[in-house]
Amino acid sequence: MAQEDIDLIKAVTTQDPPLVKVELVNNFFDICRSMSLWPMTFGLACCAIEMMAVGMARFDIARYGAEVFRPSPRQCDLMIVAGTVSKKMAPCLVQLYEQMPAPRYVMALGNCAISGGPFYFEDQYGIVEGVDRLVPVDVYVPGCPPRPEGLLEGLFKIQEKMTGRRWWPMPKQGEAV
Amino acid sequence: MNIPPELIHISIALAAIAAFIGLNGLVLVYLERKVAGFIQRRPGPYEVGPWGLLQPVADAVKLVGKQLVRPKVADPWLYWAAPLLSFTPIFLLFLVIPFGPTLTGMEFNYGLLLILAFTGLNVLALCLAGWSSANKYSLLGAARSVAQSIAYEIPLLLAVLAIAFQFGTLNLTEMVHQQGQWPWQWNIMFQPLAFVIYFLCAIAETNRAPFDLPEAESELTAGFHTEYSGMAFGLFFLAEYAYIIVVSCVAVVLFLGGWQGPGAPGFWWFLLKVYALILVIIWIRWTYPRVRFDQLLNINWKWLLPLALVNLLLTLIFVKI
Structure with a gap:
């Protein structure tokens, strides 16, 4: 069933051009951004339980500097869409995304x-x-839901996407990150 | 050209203070997250740099590189003035704190008074931030902040007043000189009640948990800084940490003998005591849940204020005898 939803309004994604355009500086900024991705305190369904588990003692997303769950979208870098998005929730999600300041990332x-x-x-x-x-x-x-290690791996993938290299060693089969 | 030496002294002191505040911000961010981790049996920041030491640097650079957002309906002047107003008075506060026997930005007879007067400016900044953001959560956070700060300033001032009567001076350096080298000669031995009252009020004044109601995220999103992004939020953050250092410094000067210590007195004793106090404050934050607002005001008006008055009275009687 791939019919287009006419009642869904997409988020506005236009951004101001960057102030500084020196490649070295931008690379430095990108590395710093990838090392402190502050997620939003925002859970929609059962995947949010895994998102909470990833902040706790066993998995500890704090090791990679991403444990600062900010309650205000203005101070967030990463929006973890953890769960089922209902059509009632869609406008709120779009609004939250639009409220985040510019270098912003979304993890589904x-x-x-x-x-x-x-x-x-x-x-x-x-x-x-x-x-x-x-x-x-x-x-x-x-x-369904992903394991907390999966979320951590997703975080590494975003870091890889931002900086162009993988920062942490690949996990061996059957071993926690 | 005839530059007075006082001016050069103060300029150097201000530059040193700026470096100290910035460095302390980084150290405290790291310390806070690491201690939080250890209290919850996690390693805390670990992978960014050795033992996560570069974590605060990454955070700071990221905040600088973040887009600055101002809501359309917000008041442009007040909105941008608030974080600056919160941050700038800190330089004055550090100027009169005696770090060592001669390590003071400015010898000033009314040092304590200056600190108490200018810490009050922070409330105004938070109030402005909440009001100008045109956001209901910000406004509620600001209202709470004002109610809380004004309430807790009274027992704090009464506790400090007792100390001032006891020493007979408002000069911070002079106060340290009146205390001895050994822990039993420090003022906390003569004024334990005042120390407890001061410490509780200081935690409440700096909006730290368990008294962090102005930014209670379960009710108020992020309180007064809900709408601030990037470095504007960073300035509030830096100011909060700087105020924690200031209240710890004043506590050390008033109660814990300042730079005096067994063996060799010097600024190392002062810094050691200040960081011990800050660690206690962080420890309290990650141990106790947040109080309700009525509990917060009840603690103040029903316990701290009468106790502070009794303490003042007792001190006055002892001073007179």
Whole structure:
């Protein structure tokens, strides 16, 4: 069922051009940004439980400097869409995204945020089938829900996307990051 | 050209203070996150630089590189003035603090009075920030901040007044000179109640948990700095940490013997005591849950204020005898 949703309004993504255009400076800024991605305190469904687990003692996203969950979108860099986006929630999500200041990144966490997941069936009427219909998504983390290691790997992928290199060693089979 | 030596002295002191504030901001961000991690059995920042030492640098650079947003309906002048107003008085506060026997920005007979007067400016800045943001959460946060700061300033001033009567001076250097080298000669032995009152009020004045109601994220998003992004938010953050250092410095001067210490007195004792106090403040933040607003005001008006009055009375009787 790939019909276009006419009642969904996409986020405005226009950005001011950067003030400084020296490549070295920009690279430096990008590395610093990737090392302190502050996520938003924003959970929609069960994937948010995994997002909370990733901040706790066993997985500890703080090791990579991303544990500062800011309550205000003005101070966030990363929006983790953790869960099912209903059509009622879509305008709020778009508004939150638009309120974030410029270098901003979106992670779609879990199958619901990627494509609607288990709610993707004929004649469903209440669910947005993929958050990329609303906001541009940087990294998709599949799973239902993804394990906390998956979220960490998604964070590394965003860091890789920002700086052009992977910073942390690849995990061995069956080993935690 | 005839430049008075006082002026050169103060200029050098201001430059040193600026460096000190910036460095301390970095150290305290790292310390806070690391201590939070250890208290919750996590390693805390670990991978960015050795043991995560470069973490605060990355945060600072990121905040500088972030877009500055002003809401359309916000008052442009007041909105940008608020973070500056919160940050600039700090230089004056550090100017009179005696770090060592001769390590003072400015010898001033009314040093304590100056510190108490200019810490009050922070409330005004938070109030302006909340009002000019044109955001309901900011405004509520600002209102709470004003109520809390004004309430807690009274027992704080009464506790400090008792100390001033006891020493008979407002000069901070002179106060340290009146205390001895050994811990039992420090003022905390004679004024334990005043120290407890001062410490509680200082935590409340700097909006630290468990008294961080102006920025309670479960109710008020982020309180007065909800609308601030990038370095404007960074300035509020830096100011908060600087005020924590200031209240710790004053506590050390008034109660813990300043730079006096067993063995060799010097600024190292002063810094050691200040950082010990800051660690206690961080420890309290990550241990206790936030109080409700009625509890917050009840603690102040029903306990701290009467206790501070009793303490003042007792001190006056002892001074008279």
